[in-house]
Amino acid sequence: MIMRPGQQLLLPAKPLFIWGSLLSALLLNMLFNMGWWGRSxxxxxMLALVLxxxxxxxxLRxxxxxxxxxxxxxxxHQGALLGQHAMSYTVLSFLAIAVHRRLLWFSVPSQAAQVFPLFAAAHGLELFLRMAGGGAFPGWLLMLAPFLEAALWPVASIVLLAPQRRAPDPDANRPL
Known part of the structure; x- marks a missing residue:
């Protein structure tokens, strides 16, 4: 793949870090569900964002x-309709795979704007499945979640790509 000018060449991502970050996001989601705001x-x-x-x-991983x-x-964990999150995460992953080559050409803020429709579609599908299964409408604040997830995209990019940005063998000339 031809790189954009000024773009840093990244080290390969370690599988242990990838799966550890996914597990951490899962635990963070579980913590959010049990926190003082409950299932707001x-x-x-966060799991959808990291996925x-x-x-x-x-x-490929x-x-x-x-x-x-x-x-x-x-x-x-949530006691939700079995397959509700599974279906929305699967569709979200499919859409992310469909746009991943094009998305990497843009800057991080532009990427955030382009993943917003993916998050909105996933939340819409999850709402549809919840309502079709006889669940209650969670309220109009649900529309805020995709905006927050898209706003967190630059933070996720910085945090999750940080281990790949370091020099392979640091020395006096390359302290990072």
Missing amino acids: AWTPD VFWTVHQP VGIGAAFFMGLLMDV
């Missing part, structure tokens, strides 16, 4: 199967 509809889905990030940056499995874990 406006809270960003999309790794699906875009490492589509994290894909639709991982998204489905993580979605089932979220369904079991």
Whole structure:
């Protein structure tokens, strides 16, 4: 792939870091659900954010199967309709794979604007499945979650790409 001028060449991502970050995002989602705000509809889905990030940056390591499995874990944790999160994460992962080559050509703020429709579609599908299963409408604050997830995209890019930006063997001339 031809790189943009000024773009840094990244080290390969370590599988242990990828799966550790996915597990951390899953635990953070579980913590959000048990926190003082409970299961608020406006809270960003950190697992969806990290899944999309790794699906875009490492589509051969994290894909639709991982998204489905993580979605089932979220369904079991929340006591939701089994397959609700699994279906939305699977569709989200599919859409991320569909745009991953084009998305990497843009700057990080432009990427955030382009992943917003993916997050909105995932939340819309999740709402549709919840309502079709006889669940209650969570409120209009649900519309805030995709905006928060897109706003967190630059933070996720900085944090999750940090281990790949270091020099392979630091010395006096390359202290990072």
